[in-house]
Amino acid sequence: MNKKIGILGVLFTIFILIAFQASVAKNYAMEDITIKSNGGVKNVIILIGDGMGLAHIEITKICYGHLNMEDMPYTGYELTDSLSGPVTDSAAAGTAIATGFKTYNGMISTVKVNDKLVNVTSLLELAKCSGKATGLVTTTRITHATPAVFASHVEKRSMEEEIARQLIEEKVNVLFGGGKEKFSDDILKLAKKNGYEVVYTREGLESANGKYVLGLFADSHIPYVLDRDNKTVGLLEMTKKAIELLEKDSDKGFFLMVEGGRIDHAAHGNDIASVVAETKEFDEVVGYCLDYARKNKNTLVIVLADHETGGLGVGIDYGDPIDEKEILNIKASTETMAKEIENGGDPKEVIKKYTGLDLTDEEVKKIEDAMKSDNKYALGNAIGEIISEKVGVRFVSHKHTGVPVPIMAYGPGAEHFRGFRHHVDTSKEIADLMLFGGDRMIITNGVGVIKGDANGNYRIDLDDAYITLNQYVGKIATNDDEKRLDMDNNGIIDYKDVALIMEMAES
Ligand SMILES: [Zn+2]
CATH class of the missing domain: 1.10.1330 (Type 1 dockerin domain)
Structure with missing residues (x-):
């Protein structure tokens, strides 16, 4: 018998034994894993405009002129389909972005394997075990689907109290958004036990200084830009503070996701003025992060949407032409107008007061009919449809659509984010850049x-x-x-x- 093969065989067996032992002895909690960054990107900032299609960007540009998004040097198209079909929701789309896995609509970073629910690890969790500080910032409830997918794992997006608990257990360094109502006293107690500084106001935000900061700036979602008073905390100031805190947290850099979460809500309501105002606020965040990345070279900025909402068309084939002055003149969300009409306000007067637009008798009738509907969104939706057409745009639905959405990138490896892609490809590309800096050879x-x-x-x-x-x-x-x-x-x-x-x- 060949001696060489004999020795190789022994070595081989030892290898297998070592490998086998390692694979059974390991504690598999993500927080127990420590890895090094091998020339990977230091800071990763992912900016998600929820529901933001190209038309949402276009109408905002018509209203405000040049947008910061236009300065992103590399662009591509994201396909958004989920296991539920061509039209995704934010839970499945977010899961794809956060984990590289397609899943069914409604599921938060979980997949079904042989009918069993399995948690899927996210980019944020991966960043954390490589020593980066982590943050999630949004204008929705912090327990809403898009932030949730990065640091929690549940079967249904509606399990927001459980999501709140998991966000705290995950010890994400910075959690800023709305959603106070989803944090019970017990969860807040747990937050304090885990070292969180908990703040509720602009003053609290400004003075926050801890390694872990939970900022809950509204009971539910943060109000629409158009409905805010001067005490409301906005997306840009939350983002600035998040970066300031994360920067000093770790010399290994940070992973931050910021969501313009209410572009989607506005589009569901066909509320064109809010679509524009929310997209504009999101674009200011893009500008700030782009500037930060220009000064801090090893920072990758990714801007994308999770899906399109409303099937927005800019320009309609009858009636009024697009009038950006009319859109910019609107001073409240359709939600606010609907509430005032529900509380006894005269439709004609309420719409005139907030928009400067005059309703026809036919339009008044449409509003009165909507008030009789059982659907609690019917009135707001009707107002949105009426105003949209008066200013020259139209949505085909109040739901998500399956059209590809834009992705834009700046920073090391930004050139990878081009062409037609799917969210799952983008997720793995980000992981690759974060761990290896991209372009490693495969043999x-x-x-x-x-x-x-x-x-x-x-x-x-x-x-x-x-x-x-x-x-x-x-x-x-x-x-x-x-x-x-x-x-x-x-x-x-x-x-x-x-x-x-x-x-x-x-x-
Ligand atoms: Zn939506």
Whole structure:
């Protein structure tokens, strides 16, 4: 018998034993995993305009002129379909962006494997185990779908009290938004126990200084830009403070997601003036972050939408031409107008007061009919439809559509975010840039027999993590190769498996 093969065989067995032991002895909680950044991007800022299609951007540009988004040097199109079909919701779209997995509408960073619910690791959780400070900022409730997917795992987006608890347990450094009503006394107690400074006002925001800050600036969503008073905390000031806090938190950089969350709500209501005002506020945040990235070179800024809302068309084939002055003249959301009419206000007078527009008898009748509807949104929707057409735009629905949405990028690796893509591709691209700085070479003989050896060279090294990230994340582990890369044996290959391989490679 060949002696060489005998020795190789012994070594081989030892390798397998070591690998096997490592794979059973490991505690798989994400917070127990520590990985290094291997020349990856230091700061990652993801800006999500919820429901923001190209037409939402176009009408805002018609009203305000040049937008900061136009200065983003690389652009592409994001396909948004989920496992539920061509039209996604924010939960499934957000899960795809945050984890690289497609899932069903309504699910928050979870997938179904053989009818069992499995948690999927997010970019934020990955950033955290590589030592970065983390933050989530939004104009919706902080427990709403888009922020939730980055730091919680539940079957249904409506489980917002549970999401609140998980956000606190995850110890995201900065949590700013609305949603006070979803934080029970118990959860607030837990927050304080976990070291959170909890603030509710602009003064509180300005003086906040802790390593963990929870800012809840409204009971539910933060009011629309058009409905705010001078005490309302806005998206730009939350973003500035978040960056200030995160910057000093860690010398390894930060991961921050900021959501212009109410562009979507405005579009659901066909409220064109609020679409414009919310998109403008979001664009100011884009400008601030772009400026920050120009000064702090190792910062990647990604701007995208999760899906389009309303099927907005700018310009209609009859009636009034587009009039940006009429749009800019509108002083309240349609929600506010609807409330005032519901409380006995005369439709003609209320609309005139807030918009300067005169209703026809036909339009008054449409409003009166809507008031008789059982649908609580009917009145607001009717007002939105009427005003939209008067200023020269029209929405085809009050729901999401499946059209591709824009993605824009600036910073190291920004050139990767071009062409037609899906949210899941974008997620993995961000993970790649964050962990490896992109453009690592793949040399592979196929998956080896040792757990985690993605390139078949009988060692666990960074190439294995890289290959697993780029070729396997997003998959249910079904064949033997995939099962060998499912390090925690939970049935899927996600960012946690990549992190586990990296940790093994680095130790
Ligand atoms: Zn929506």
